[in-house]
Amino acid sequence: MKVAVIMGSISDMPVMQDAINILKEFGIETEVDIVSAHRTPEKLFDFSNNAHKRGISVIIAGAGGAAHLPGMVASMSPLPVIGVPVKSSNSIDGWDSVLSILQMPGGVPVATVALNGAKNAGILAAQIIGSADIAVLNKIVAYKEELKAAVIKASESLK
Numbered sequence: 001m002k003v004a005v006i007m008g009s010i011s012d013m014p015v016m017q018d019a020i021n022i023l024k025e026f027g028i029e030t031e032v033d034i035v036s037a038h039r040t041p042e043k044l045f046d047f048s049n050n051a052h053k054r055g056i057s058v059i060i061a062g063a064g065g066a067a068h069l070p071g072m073v074a075s076m077s078p079l080p081v082i083g084v085p086v087k088s089s090n091s092i093d094g095w096d097s098v099l100s101i102l103q104m105p106g107g108v109p110v111a112t113v114a115l116n117g118a119k120n121a122g123i124l125a126a127q128i129i130g131s132a133d134i135a136v137l138n139k140i141v142a143y144k145e146e147l148k149a150a151v152i153k154a155s156e157s158l159k
Helices: 010-025 041-054 069-076 095-102 118-130 134-157
Strands: 002-007 029-034 056-064 081-086
Touching (some): 010 029, 010 118, 041 056, 056 095, 056 118, 069 081, 069 095, 081 118
Parallel strands (some): 002 029, 002 056, 056 081
16 A cells, blocks of 8 residues: 655645655655646646556645645545645745645545644554554554653653
8 A cells, every 4th residue: 555645845845754754664655746736737637536546545735825735636536635734935824724725625525634744644644554454553553652652751750
């Protein structure tokens, strides 16, 4: 199973790298590309209509500003889409991106993570894949145990 990590602009890459890194940590094959909803609509249509035919299981789409990329992909693809709102230079403190991705009409769902929350998008994609792949599921269980252990250690260090 493979996850596609797409973004509207190369300027989104520093944020989206967190999704790529966590997917790599879980051993999940990742395809990365720039697909602009506004500047390359033909590429957007082709990607959205064919991702499932190329073995993609989940799409993570990051975008800033008007942030149409995740919703447009979701409108055409049968795959689960996770939207990452990116606080970009042309953004209204990130709120425009959050609301553009979050407020989807009925019938066109986009799972939305926090502003610049690409790491959580990667974890959610891994969990979706883990529901059908026991090896990935076991890595997620181990990852969550590591999170728990880190909190317990930090708590004990305060005493």
